[in-house]
Amino acid sequence: MSRLIDKKLSRRRFLGTSTCALATATVGSQARVLKALAESGEVTTSKVAGSKDVFTACGMCVNKCGVIARVRDGRIHKLDPNPDYIKSRGMLCARGNAGVKVVYDPDRLKYPLIRAGKRGEGKWRRASWDEALDLVAKKMNAIAEKYTRAGVMFASTEGTFQEHFFLQMAECFGSPNTVRHPTLCLSSNIQGFSATYGTFPTPDVLNSDYIIMAGANRSEALITPDSIDQLKGDGGRRKLVYIDPRFTKTAAKADEWLPIKPGTDMAFVLAMIHVIVAEGLYAKDFVETLTVGFDKLVPHIKPYTPEWAEKECEIPARDIRRIAREFAKAAPKAVFYPGRRSSFADDDVQLRRAMAILNAVIGNWDTEGGLVPNSKIKLQKHDYLAPWYDDVPERIDKGSAVFLSEKDGSWTAMRDRILAGKPYPVKGMMIYKQNVVMSVPNRAKTLKMMDQMDFICTIDITMSDTAWYSDVVLPEATYLERQDPLESLSGILPVVAFRQPCIEAMFESKPNLWIMQNLAKRLGSEIAETFDFTMDDLIHHQVSKNPKILKDLKSNGVHYMKVLPTYGLTRGKRLRTKTGKIEIYSANYAKKGLDPLPVYTKHAEVPAGKFRLLVGRNAYFTHWTTANNAYLHELMPENTLWLNTTSAKKLGLIDGQKVKVKSPVGEGTLKLEVTDKIRPDCVYMAHGFGVLSKGQSLIYGVGACDAALIEEKLEPISGNVAMHQTFVEVSPA
Numbered sequence: 001m002s003r004l005i006d007k008k009l010s011r012r013r014f015l016g017t018s019t020c021a022l023a024t025a026t027v028g029s030q031a032r033v034l035k036a037l038a039e040s041g042e043v044t045t046s047k048v049a050g051s052k053d054v055f056t057a058c059g060m061c062v063n064k065c066g067v068i069a070r071v072r073d074g075r076i077h078k079l080d081p082n083p084d085y086i087k088s089r090g091m092l093c094a095r096g097n098a099g100v101k102v103v104y105d106p107d108r109l110k111y112p113l114i115r116a117g118k119r120g121e122g123k124w125r126r127a128s129w130d131e132a133l134d135l136v137a138k139k140m141n142a143i144a145e146k147y148t149r150a151g152v153m154f155a156s157t158e159g160t161f162q163e164h165f166f167l168q169m170a171e172c173f174g175s176p177n178t179v180r181h182p183t184l185c186l187s188s189n190i191q192g193f194s195a196t197y198g199t200f201p202t203p204d205v206l207n208s209d210y211i212i213m214a215g216a217n218r219s220e221a222l223i224t225p226d227s228i229d230q231l232k233g234d235g236g237r238r239k240l241v242y243i244d245p246r247f248t249k250t251a252a253k254a255d256e257w258l259p260i261k262p263g264t265d266m267a268f269v270l271a272m273i274h275v276i277v278a279e280g281l282y283a284k285d286f287v288e289t290l291t292v293g294f295d296k297l298v299p300h301i302k303p304y305t306p307e308w309a310e311k312e313c314e315i316p317a318r319d320i321r322r323i324a325r326e327f328a329k330a331a332p333k334a335v336f337y338p339g340r341r342s343s344f345a346d347d348d349v350q351l352r353r354a355m356a357i358l359n360a361v362i363g364n365w366d367t368e369g370g371l372v373p374n375s376k377i378k379l380q381k382h383d384y385l386a387p388w389y390d391d392v393p394e395r396i397d398k399g400s401a402v403f404l405s406e407k408d409g410s411w412t413a414m415r416d417r418i419l420a421g422k423p424y425p426v427k428g429m430m431i432y433k434q435n436v437v438m439s440v441p442n443r444a445k446t447l448k449m450m451d452q453m454d455f456i457c458t459i460d461i462t463m464s465d466t467a468w469y470s471d472v473v474l475p476e477a478t479y480l481e482r483q484d485p486l487e488s489l490s491g492i493l494p495v496v497a498f499r500q501p502c503i504e505a506m507f508e509s510k511p512n513l514w515i516m517q518n519l520a521k522r523l524g525s526e527i528a529e530t531f532d533f534t535m536d537d538l539i540h541h542q543v544s545k546n547p548k549i550l551k552d553l554k555s556n557g558v559h560y561m562k563v564l565p566t567y568g569l570t571r572g573k574r575l576r577t578k579t580g581k582i583e584i585y586s587a588n589y590a591k592k593g594l595d596p597l598p599v600y601t602k603h604a605e606v607p608a609g610k611f612r613l614l615v616g617r618n619a620y621f622t623h624w625t626t627a628n629n630a631y632l633h634e635l636m637p638e639n640t641l642w643l644n645t646t647s648a649k650k651l652g653l654i655d656g657q658k659v660k661v662k663s664p665v666g667e668g669t670l671k672l673e674v675t676d677k678i679r680p681d682c683v684y685m686a687h688g689f690g691v692l693s694k695g696q697s698l699i700y701g702v703g704a705c706d707a708a709l710i711e712e713k714l715e716p717i718s719g720n721v722a723m724h725q726t727f728v729e730v731s732p733a
C-alpha cells in the first residue's frame with residue numbers, strides 16, 4: 001500500500017533553507033538566450049545512428065543539467081545536452097560528457113562487500129545483498145540497544161535521493177544525528193543573506209550591467225545558468241570585477257582582477273558601502289521604504305574608509321572608491337555576487353551580511369539585473385509517519401552554532417563531540433554519497449573518529465576513501481541507471497529535473513530506494529511501512545497537483561514556466577524577516593549577542609616562511625569524485641602546488657620539482673607549479689588527489705590531499721567550517 005500521506009505527520013520538522021516560493025517566474029530574456037544559442041548552432045545534439053534517446057539529468061555535480069543519452073544495444077554511446085533545458089542554457093560541461101565513464105568504469109563498485117581484514121587494509125569479500133543487509137541491520141540495532149538510536153549517525157551530501165530516502169531512514173530509525181554537506185560548503189552564505197532578506201536570492205547575471213564576484217570562480221566552479229550567463233547576452237555592456245587571490249579562468253574573463261589578501265573581503269565590502277553612503281550614491285527611496293536600520297548603518301560605516309580598507313585588503317583606495325562609484329551608477333542593474341561556497345574564514349556569516357547590505361543600499365533587490373528572490377515549482381511532498389521513540393536525545397552537535405540546521409548539523413562540531421564521546425557515544429556511521437575522509441578538513445581527525453566507531457556502512461558507486469575505511473560497502477546504481485524522484489530546482493528560472501534510467505543497472509548495483517526498502521524490512525515493520533511505495537507512485541504523487549509537469553518531462557526532459565519576465569513580485573509584500581523588510585540592522589542578531597551590523601575582525605597574518613593554503617574548484621573535476629574518471633583524468637592526471645614565482649625563487653625551488661607541504665595537522669608531497677597566478681603569500685592545490693583507497697587505480701599514489709592539510713576552524717554563527725586559515729611550510733621533497 002502506498003504510504004504517501006498528504007499531510008506532514010513527521011515527528012521532527014525539518015528546517016530547510018528558506019526560498020521565496022513565487023507564483024510566476026522570469027523567462028523572457030532567458031528564453032531569448034536559449035533561442036540564440038540554438039540558432040548559433042552552439043548546442044550540438046548530433047544523434048547516434050539507430051540510437052534510442054533518453055532524457056535524463058546529469059549526476060556529475062549539483063547542477064543536474066539536462067541530458068539526452070544516446071543508447072544503442074543496451075550501451076550508452078554518448079551524452080548530449082538537452083537543448084530545451086533552459087537552466088543550463090543547453091550546456092553539458094566536460095564532466096557531464098565524461099559521465100559515460102562513470103558507468104563503464106572498471107573501478108566502480110559491482111557487488112556488496114564486507115570487510116575481511118583490518119579497517120583500511122583493503123581486504124574485502126564479496127557478499128550477497130541479503131548477507132550484507134542482514135549485517136547492517138544487525139549492527140544498527142546492536143548500537144541502538146547498547147547506546148541509543150542516536151548512536152548511529154547518518155551522513156550524506158546534496159542530491160535527489162538523500163532528501164527523500166536517506167534522511168527518512170535516519171528519522172524512522174530514530175537518530176537525530178544527520179549531517180550533510182552545507183557546513184562544508186555554503187551554510188554561512190545562506191545564513192548571512194537570509195538574515196538580511198529572509199531568503200537566499202539569485203543574482204540575475206544575465207541582465208546585470210555590473211557584477212563583482214569575490215571568490216566565486218564561475219568559469220571553473222560551474223553554477224548554472226550563472227557560468228554561461230556571465231559570458232553571454234550583454235552585448236558588451238557588462239563589467240565584471242573579479243576578486244580572488246588567484247588568477248582563475250574567471251579572472252581571465254573579467255574586466256578587472258583584484259588579487260585580494262585572503263580573509264579581508266569584508267574590509268573591501270565595508271569600504272564600498274562607506275563610499276556609497278558618504279557620497280549619497282545609495283538608492284534613497286528604496287532604502288527608506290524597503291529596509292530597516294539604515295540610520296544605524298550611517299555612523300557604523302564611517303570609520304571604514306577606502307584608505308583604511310587598503311591597509312587591510314591590499315586593494316588600492318582609489319580603486320575601491322572608483323569601483324563603488326561605478327557600481328552605484330550601474331544600479332539597480334548591478335550585483336555583488338553572493339557566491340556559493342562560503343567557507344573562507346571564521347567570520348564568514350558577517351562577510352555575507354556585509355555583501356547583502358551592500359546590495360541592499362543600491363536598491364537592486366527584486367529588479368532586473370539585480371538580486372532576485374528564488375522561485376520554485378511546487379511538487380507534492382513525500383510524507384510518512386515516522387515511528388515514535390521515547391528515549392532519543394537531542395542532536396549531538398546541538399548548540400555548537402548559533403543557527404544550527406536540524407537536518408544538516410555541523411560536520412566538524414559533530415566530529416569533535418563524537419571524539420569526546422560527549423554528551424553521549426556515537427558508534428555507528430551510515431554514509432550515503434559522501435566522501436567524508438576527503439571532504440571534511442583535517443583527515444587525520446576524521447579517521448580517528450571512524451576508528452572509534454563500532455560499525456561503518458558506506459553506499460557509493462566507487463571505492464572512495466570513506467568506503468575504504470568502512471565495514472560494509474554497498475554499490476548503488478549510477479545516475480544513468482536509475483530513476484530518481486523529480487527535483488524542483490529553484491532560481492530565477494526554476495525547473496523540474498528528471499532522471500530516468502538510460503540502461504539497466506549493471507552488476508549487482510541497486511538504486512537507493514531499493515536499498516532503503518530492503519534495509520527497512522530488516523529493521524522492523526514500522527520502518528518498512530514508511531518505504532512501502534514504488535518510485536512510480538512517488539513521482540505521480542509529486543505531480544498530483546500538476547500532471548503537466550510529468551507530461552513535459554516525458555516529452556522534453558524538462559519542465560519550466562513559460563511566462564514573461566516578472567520582477568518585483570515581492571514589492572508591497574512582507575519579506576520573511578522579522579520586520580518584513582530588508583534588515584540592514586539585524587535586531588535578531590543583537591538579541592542573540594551577535595553584531596547586528598558587520599564589524600570587521602582581523603585574522604592571523606601568515607607567519608614568516610609560511611603560506612596560506614587555498615582550496616578551489618577546477619572545471620574538470622567535481623570535488624573528489626571525478627579525479628579517477630578516465631576521460632577527466634586525461635585532462636588533469638595529478639594536482640600541483642601553485643607557488644608564486646618570487647616566493648619560489650626565495651625558497652630556491654623550481655617548477656616541476658617535488659615538494660613537501662606541511663601543516664599543523666598533516667603533510668603531503670606533490671609537484672610544484674611555479675606561477676604568477678597566485679599571490680606570493682598563498683599556495684593552492686586542487687582537491688581530489690592523495691587518496692588512501694587503492695580502489696582508485698588511476699590516481700592512487702598520485703599528488704597530495706588538501707583535506708589532510710587543512711585545519712578545521714568553525715564559523716560560530718552557522719557551524720560552517722572555514723577553509724582558508726591554515727598556514728603551511730613548503731620544502732623540497
Ligand SMILES: Nc1nc2c(c(=O)[nH]1)N[C@H]1C(S)=C(S)[C@@H](COP(=O)(O)OP(=O)(O)OC[C@H]3O[C@@H](n4cnc5c(=O)[nH]c(N)nc54)[C@H](O)[C@@H]3O)O[C@H]1N2
Nearest residue numbers: 157181184185433434435439459460461464476615623707
Ligand atoms: N579540502 C576540501 N574540502 C572540501 C572542499 C574543497 O574544495 N576542498 N569543498 C567543500 C564543498 S563546497 C562541498 S559541497 C563538499 C562536498 O563533499 P561531499 O559532500 O563529500 O561530496 P563529494 O566529495 O562530491 O563526494 C560524493 C561521494 O558520492 C559518491 N557518489 C557519486 N555519485 C553517486 C551516486 O549516484 N550514488 C552514491 N551512493 N554515491 C555517489 C562519490 O563517489 C563520492 O564518494 O566538500 C567540501 N570539502
Ligand SMILES: Nc1nc2c(c(=O)[nH]1)N[C@H]1C(S)=C(S)[C@@H](COP(=O)(O)OP(=O)(O)OC[C@H]3O[C@@H](n4cnc5c(=O)[nH]c(N)nc54)[C@H](O)[C@@H]3O)O[C@H]1N2
Nearest residue numbers: 214215216217221222243262263341616617619621622623
Ligand atoms: N567544476 C566544478 N564546478 C562546481 C563544483 C565542482 O566541484 N567542480 N562544485 C560545486 C559546489 S558544491 C560549489 S560549493 C561551488 C563552489 O563555487 P565557488 O565558491 O565559486 O568555488 P571555489 O573554487 O571553491 O571558489 C573559491 C575561490 O575563492 C578564492 N579565495 C580563497 N580565499 C579567498 C578570499 O579570502 N577572498 C576571495 N575573494 N577569494 C578567495 C579561491 O582562490 C577560489 O578561486 O561550485 C560548484 N560547481
Ligand code: SF4
Nearest residue numbers: 058061064065093096
Ligand atoms: S555543470 Fe557539468 S557536471 Fe554539473 S550537472 Fe551540468 S553538465 Fe553535469
Ligand SMILES: [Mo]
Nearest residue numbers: 184185186341
Ligand atoms: Mo559545495
